[in-house]
Amino acid sequence: MSDKKPISSVNDFVVRFANVNGSGSASANEMFARAILRHGVPVSPRNIFPSNIQGLPTWYEVRVTEDGHLGARGGVDMMVAMNPQTWDKDVAGIEPGGYLFYDSTKPMPSTKFRDDITVIGVPLTAITNSTYTDPRQRQLFKNIIYLGALSALLDMDPKLIEQLIGEQYKGKEKLLSSNVHALHLGRDWALQNLKCPTGLRVKKSDKVGDRIFIEGNSAAALGAVYGGATVCAWYPITPSSSVAEAFTAHCKKYRHDPETGKAKYAIVQGEDELASIGIVIGASWNGARAFTATSGPGISLMTEFIGLSYFAEIPAVIMNIQRAGPSTGMPTRTQQCDIIACAYASHGDTKHVLLFPEDPAEAFEFAAAAFDLAERLQTTIFLMLDLDIGMNHRLCRPLKWDDAKQYDRGKVMTSEMLEEGRDFGRYLDVDGDGIPYRTYPGTHPTKGSYFTRGTSRDRYARYSEEGSVYADNMQRLMRKFETAQDLVPRPLQANAERPTKYGVIYFGSTTPAMDEAIGLLEARGHQLDRLRIRAFPFHSSVASFLAEHDFVYVVEQNRDSQLRQLIVNENGIDPVRLVPIVHYDGSPITARFIAKAIGDHQDHLKVTPLRKAVS
Amino acid sequence: MTYIAKPKFHHPGLKKNELGYTHRDYEGKISTLCAGCGHDSITASIIEACYELSIEPHRVAKISGIGCSSKTPDYFLGNSHGFNSVHGRMPSVLTGANLANRDLIYLGVSGDGDSASIGFGQFAHSIRRGVNMTYIVENNGVYGLTKGQFSATADRGSKSKKGVTNTDNAIDLVAIALQLGATFVARSFSGDKTQLVPLIAAAIRHKGASFIDVISPCIAFNNHAGSTKSFDYVREHNDAVNRLDVLVGRDPIAVDYAPGTVQMVEQHDGSRIALRKIDADYDPHDRLGAQTFLQKHAAKGQIVTGLLYVDPDAEDLHEHLNTVETPLNTLEADTLCPGSAMLDKFNASLR
Numbered sequence: 001m002s003d004k005k006p007i008s009s010v011n012d013f014v015v016r017f018a019n020v021n022g023s024g025s026a027s028a029n030e031m032f033a034r035a036i037l038r039h040g041v042p043v044s045p046r047n048i049f050p051s052n053i054q055g056l057p058t059w060y061e062v063r064v065t066e067d068g069h070l071g072a073r074g075g076v077d078m079m080v081a082m083n084p085q086t087w088d089k090d091v092a093g094i095e096p097g098g099y100l101f102y103d104s105t106k107p108m109p110s111t112k113f114r115d116d117i118t119v120i121g122v123p124l125t126a127i128t129n130s131t132y133t134d135p136r137q138r139q140l141f142k143n144i145i146y147l148g149a150l151s152a153l154l155d156m157d158p159k160l161i162e163q164l165i166g167e168q169y170k171g172k173e174k175l176l177s178s179n180v181h182a183l184h185l186g187r188d189w190a191l192q193n194l195k196c197p198t199g200l201r202v203k204k205s206d207k208v209g210d211r212i213f214i215e216g217n218s219a220a221a222l223g224a225v226y227g228g229a230t231v232c233a234w235y236p237i238t239p240s241s242s243v244a245e246a247f248t249a250h251c252k253k254y255r256h257d258p259e260t261g262k263a264k265y266a267i268v269q270g271e272d273e274l275a276s277i278g279i280v281i282g283a284s285w286n287g288a289r290a291f292t293a294t295s296g297p298g299i300s301l302m303t304e305f306i307g308l309s310y311f312a313e314i315p316a317v318i319m320n321i322q323r324a325g326p327s328t329g330m331p332t333r334t335q336q337c338d339i340i341a342c343a344y345a346s347h348g349d350t351k352h353v354l355l356f357p358e359d360p361a362e363a364f365e366f367a368a369a370a371f372d373l374a375e376r377l378q379t380t381i382f383l384m385l386d387l388d389i390g391m392n393h394r395l396c397r398p399l400k401w402d403d404a405k406q407y408d409r410g411k412v413m414t415s416e417m418l419e420e421g422r423d424f425g426r427y428l429d430v431d432g433d434g435i436p437y438r439t440y441p442g443t444h445p446t447k448g449s450y451f452t453r454g455t456s457r458d459r460y461a462r463y464s465e466e467g468s469v470y471a472d473n474m475q476r477l478m479r480k481f482e483t484a485q486d487l488v489p490r491p492l493q494a495n496a497e498r499p500t501k502y503g504v505i506y507f508g509s510t511t512p513a514m515d516e517a518i519g520l521l522e523a524r525g526h527q528l529d530r531l532r533i534r535a536f537p538f539h540s541s542v543a544s545f546l547a548e549h550d551f552v553y554v555v556e557q558n559r560d561s562q563l564r565q566l567i568v569n570e571n572g573i574d575p576v577r578l579v580p581i582v583h584y585d586g587s588p589i590t591a592r593f594i595a596k597a598i599g600d601h602q603d604h605l606k607v608t609p610l611r612k613a614v615s
Numbered sequence: 616m617t618y619i620a621k622p623k624f625h626h627p628g629l630k631k632n633e634l635g636y637t638h639r640d641y642e643g644k645i646s647t648l649c650a651g652c653g654h655d656s657i658t659a660s661i662i663e664a665c666y667e668l669s670i671e672p673h674r675v676a677k678i679s680g681i682g683c684s685s686k687t688p689d690y691f692l693g694n695s696h697g698f699n700s701v702h703g704r705m706p707s708v709l710t711g712a713n714l715a716n717r718d719l720i721y722l723g724v725s726g727d728g729d730s731a732s733i734g735f736g737q738f739a740h741s742i743r744r745g746v747n748m749t750y751i752v753e754n755n756g757v758y759g760l761t762k763g764q765f766s767a768t769a770d771r772g773s774k775s776k777k778g779v780t781n782t783d784n785a786i787d788l789v790a791i792a793l794q795l796g797a798t799f800v801a802r803s804f805s806g807d808k809t810q811l812v813p814l815i816a817a818a819i820r821h822k823g824a825s826f827i828d829v830i831s832p833c834i835a836f837n838n839h840a841g842s843t844k845s846f847d848y849v850r851e852h853n854d855a856v857n858r859l860d861v862l863v864g865r866d867p868i869a870v871d872y873a874p875g876t877v878q879m880v881e882q883h884d885g886s887r888i889a890l891r892k893i894d895a896d897y898d899p900h901d902r903l904g905a906q907t908f909l910q911k912h913a914a915k916g917q918i919v920t921g922l923l924y925v926d927p928d929a930e931d932l933h934e935h936l937n938t939v940e941t942p943l944n945t946l947e948a949d950t951l952c953p954g955s956a957m958l959d960k961f962n963a964s965l966r
Contacts, residue, residue: 037966212965222961228951230943231714233707254953262939264946266714268932271740275707278700278737282711285698286676286719287944290711304701398962401955407948440944441676441696441712442719449673451689453699463689 004116007097008199011041011066013077015150015200018090020083022054028143029060031164032150033393036064037213038160040205044070044512046392046588051238051331057086066207070359070395071513072588078200080146087112099198101150120194122149127185141182148186155197157204158187212361212398216389217293219360219399220319221246223367224291225254228407229317231290233268233279235298238331239387240321243293244269273298277305277316284315285452287412287440289371291317296325296338299345306380307346308454310477313427313436315374315381315410318342319367322386324586333586334387336508339562342382343536349474351481353488354382354536358511359389361396362534366489368401375410377484378438386557388509388588413437418447426450426461427473434480481537488535491542496527503529503549504581504598505542507563509588510555516591517598524595526602528553536566543571546578551605553598555581557589621645633669641665641672643693648683653805653831653846654753658690660808661722661751664815665692668863675720676712680705680734683760684726684753684831692722703734706741706750710932713746716942717933720819721748728758731767731786738788742795742824747931749818749825752788753805755833756844763836774841787913789923792826793906798929799825800905801922804849805832809858810920813888816861817922820886823929830918854912856897856921862887882927890922899925 007013015032019025026047033045044063050056063073078099081090094100096116102108104121113119128142151158162180169176190196221243224232234244248267255264270276276292283290294302299320309316322338324330329337342354355370357363363385370381411431413424418439424447427436436459439448450461456470457463464470506514511532521528531545531552546552546567554564561580568575581597583589621644629637641662646655665672672694679685681702688697700708709723723741730738730752741750756769763776770785792800799821803811811829818825830849832838838845843852863886880888880899890899898904905924912919939946 208966210962210966212962214965226952226958228946228948230946230951231711233711254957255951257939260939261937263937264939264943264950266933266936266938266943268710268714268744268936270707271736274704275710275737275740278704278707279711279714281700282678282698282708282713283715283943284711285708286712286715288711288715290715305704308701399958401952401958403955405948405952439696440716442674442716445671445673446694449694449696451697451699454701455699 004097006099006118006199007077007095009077010201010203011064011205013064013200014073014075015062015064015078015080016076017060017080018083018086019058019060020085021050021052021056021058023143024140025082025143026060028147030393031161031168032147033062034164034213035151035156035161036062036202037208037395038164039157039202040208041066041202042068042070042207042395044072044395046072046388049332057083064202066205068207069512069516069591071516072590074590074592080150082146099200101146101153118198120153120198122146122186122189127189131185141178144179144182145186148183149190151183152187152190152196153194153198155201155203158183208395210398211395213393213395214360215242215391215393216357216360216363216385217242217321217391218246219364220367220383220385220390222250222399223364224371225250226364226401227289227368227371229289229291229371230265231279231283231288232265232292233270233276233290234292235270235273235276235294237295237298239323239391240293240295240298240319242391243319243321273301274305277302277318280316281305281309281314284374289375291319293319293321295321295323296341297328299338299341303346306352307348307350309380310346310350310352311348312452312454313378313438314452315378317370317374317381317383319383319385321390322384324584330586332387334509334588335557335584335586336384336386336510337558337562337584338384339558339566342384343566351537352380352382353377353484354384355489356384356507356534357389358508358532359396360394361399363389364399369489372408373487376408376435376487377480378410378435379480384508386509411435411437413439413448415444418444424448425459427457427476428459429476429479433483434476434478435483485537485539488537488539490539491534492532493541493545494530496529498527500527500529501550502527502552502602503531503545504553504555505531505533505545505563505567506555507533510557513589513591513594514555517594520591520595521599524599526599528598533563538567538570542567546571546573551577551579553579553581553601555589555594557583559584632666634671636666636669636672638662638666640694641692643688643690646690647686649835651834652683653755653833654684654687655690656805656808657751657753657811657829657831658687660811660815662691663808663812664819667812668816668819668861670720670819675722677722677724678705678709678712679724680726680729682726682729682758684724685729687753688724703729703732704737705729706734706737709748710741710744710746713748713932715944717747717938718942721746722819723748723750725750725752727752727754727756727766727768731788735767735786739791739795742792742797742826744932745796745798745824745930745935747822747824747933749815749827751815751827751829753831754788754828754844755831755837756842757833757837759833759836770843773843774839776836776839787909788826789828790906790909793902793909793924797826797924798823798926800924801826802828802830802918802920804830804853804920806846806850807920810855813859813861814922817859817882817888820861820863820882820884821925821929822883823926823931849918852916852918854917854919856892856894856919856923857899858891858893859922860889862889880925880927883929888922888925893921899923
């Protein structure tokens with residue numbers, strides 16, 4: 001029936017599952033992704049879900065990629081269409097020559113299909129209903145049955161899936177065997193009734209290595225455990241809630257005193273984001289390492305406290321798992337849209353440190369580092385994740401920790417130092433780096449106390465409305481921000497094979513798509529030097545990179561090219577030389593998109609000038 | 616702004632407490648509030664209570680929000696760390712500070728605007744959580760620093776200095792604190808130091824959320840006829856249920872009450888409160904009774920003062936969270952970081 005040759009590809013294709021939210025499909029779909037990993041083949045899965053608990057459409061997309069391209073690809077080679085609500089759109093989204101997998105229990109009119117795809121019907125409901133009587137079982141096992149059918153269609157080793165089921169239901173024999181049974185129900189039906197395998201096949205490889213498969217939010221939360229966070233205050237908001245939930249789980253595992261069973265941490269679910277950041281500020285003021293996790297709307301609410309943190313110089317760590325704004329925006333869609341809001345959060349002249357991890361491994365590292373930075377710089381540090389990194393499992397290098405590492409608690413004047421007669425001025429720049437000493441409350445009976453306030457004060461923390469005193473303090477804060485430049489993670493540069501006048505700047509979750517796009521662009525003959533920015537304030541190498549190139553593309557996932565604005569603003573350069581490449585529909589940016597946008601611009605630049613053409 | 620430096624010398628014969636500190640060691644900077652402000656009397660009572668309890672001044676953390684009341688922590692306990700934070704947000708800052716170091720004494724100072732309006736939510740939730748603190752609201756029913764607007768505790772029907780009648784219902788923070796589960800609830804009057812000092816002392820010794828609403832007339836904007844927070848009005852309508860003394864260690868503050876009217880309450884930390892009952896039927900251990908009593912008297916236009924409720928066996932947030940005895944802010948990498956071997960295992964579980 002197909003009038004287009006079916007796609008044939010080994011270890012390089014995209015399978016998308018269309019499900020109904022709350023149908024229990026998530027764990028079966030995730031098992032599908034993990035099973036492919038066990039074949040030694042990298043995958044990059046993404047949840048595309050609604051702001052809803054039950055009933056609305058949800059998708060799970062698995063990119064199978066032997067070459068290790070972990071960004072979203074775009075397009076679907078096989079659609080597992082389990083949701084009648086989205087059928088038409090799902091069928092329309094399949095690449096020509098692709099495959100449609102569906103539940104053929106009820107006959108469908110031929111108009112519901114396409115001629116240029118391979119249609120694979122499995123009577124899932126019929127198989128399920130003839131085997132199970134309990135409605136919940138029917139629903140859950142239907143998912144495992146399609147997993148079994150897919151394993152045959154994609155030539156997967158069923159032993160590897162059984163192994164995963166065994167790990168998941170370890171100690172729950174009944175569940176284990178019934179899941180394995182369901183898997184084979186589907187697999188056997190497919191082997192007996194369908195042409196297996198299809199053109200899409202999974203073949204064992206060795207491209208996964210020692211990499212781990214983890215969500216960014218969980219990795220960031222573990223970074224907070226390793227980084228010594230003892231106080232966490234938070235308010236539920238998608239897509240950040242799983243940071244606090246993971247922190248709770250990690251702490252239960254790693255942070256209870258083995259003898260007394262007591263907790264070496266305190267987690268408070270605040271009544272709102274104002275209370276959450278207030279608790280963080282109070283705890284940090286008092287010498288504990290504290291953090292909150294939130295998303296855009298929470299950042300908006302926290303800004304008054306962020307200004308206090310900047311001006312009164314109190315450490316704080318805020319993990320911002322960005323989602324599409326403004327306002328409530330698209331709460332379950334990804335964007336990098338809070339760059340400006342965080343960099344300049346709060347009224348008055350403020351600037352804040354931002355960290356941009358590319359994946360869960362860096363989220364772990366930067367989360368731990370954020371607490372050192374916060375205490376060293378005595379200010380707010382933002383860890384800028386987004387939904388794409390935070391809520392999806394990502395293949396990344398194993399997490400690493402150096403046991404020799406001690407925490408950098410920053411400049412804290414102790415009782416002994418005060419006894420020695422050291423001059424303590426809370427806002428006194430003794431080292432020329434803009435960073436003053438602080439004391440913890442309760443340090444010394446007669447020395448070192450001070451009054452913390454958001455109002456202006458002198459170097460010794462005495463209230464003052466003198467213009468010169470105020471300006472002196474504001475200048476010191478600028479000096480401190482300059483100091484931050486050399487403390488935050490530096491940008492990473494990778495040059496094209498041949499010298500080029502063109503560069504590209506990118507950051508965070510854009511990284512895997514950008515890496516892949518470079519290959520696509522090179523194939524089109526475009527050479528680009530790359531700079532991955534990992535923090536704000538920008539290191540001096542950003543300015544050098546701009547100076548070395550005629551045009552620099554700034555690739556980001558927001559409408560207003562916010563990182564570009566920040567670069568222009570902070571470096572005082574001609575904006576014309578910075579070309580915005582923006583993707584902001586809430587889906588993760590793809591290599592195809594980047595390559596096309598940059599490629600088109602490059603082609604345009606290379607058009608022979610008219611004068612030259614006619615002469 | 617303080618223009619005058621406070622002289623440090625004092626009379627050599629000044630009385631000393633158990634730790635050898637005089638009153639002067641508990642003072643702070645010179646107040647910048649209006650002369651005669653009720654808040655300054657509360658400041659004096661806090662100083663007195665801390666002196667009497669022989670608290671080491673630097674072991675107190677003073678935390679406030681924004682407003683006239685929130686400026687006062689600068690005027691007492693000059694050797695303590697103070698934090699004049701964000702309007703209405705003292706409770707969350709205090710909660711965080713308390714989580715970081717459970718060994719300090721936390722004194723939260725707030726006002727009626729700070730706690731009943733902008734910070735009503737934070738007031739409520741810090742009480743709900745049972746944060747171990749003494750939460751004092753210096754309640755004058757008016758926004759002083761912005762010159763005389765009504766606050767949410769201003770009684771319906773009361774008149775502002777400009778003659779405007781308040782048509783909104785008043786929030787009674789004491790009633791709310793009782794409802795939310797505060798384990799020490801009291802009301803007093805800034806002009807009644809005899810009642811206020813022991814109340815503050817008892818609240819500090821109480822483990823759990825202590826709340827004291829102190830009616831504190833604003834002499835600049837709310838001390839006129841028609842106001843229900845003026846000195847004259849409060850004196851006329853004050854109905855004290857009890858007077859108390861706090862007995863700590865060997866040197867009781869005062870015990871000159873007839874035994875028949877005194878009820879002793881032992882607190883968790885071993886200190887005792889001697890309650891001299893004025894209203895013979897009043898039971899300070901009955902939360903429900905306290906709420907009813909309060910409502911009945913409010914309906915009659917009476918302001919009930921004294922210790923309205925105390926649960927001597929209260930638990931605090933740290934007990935709810937089961938945190939270690941060692942202050943969290945002293946823990947270092949050796950106890951907080953699970954280390955690389957653990958991380959290797961964690962990695963292995965994700966393959």
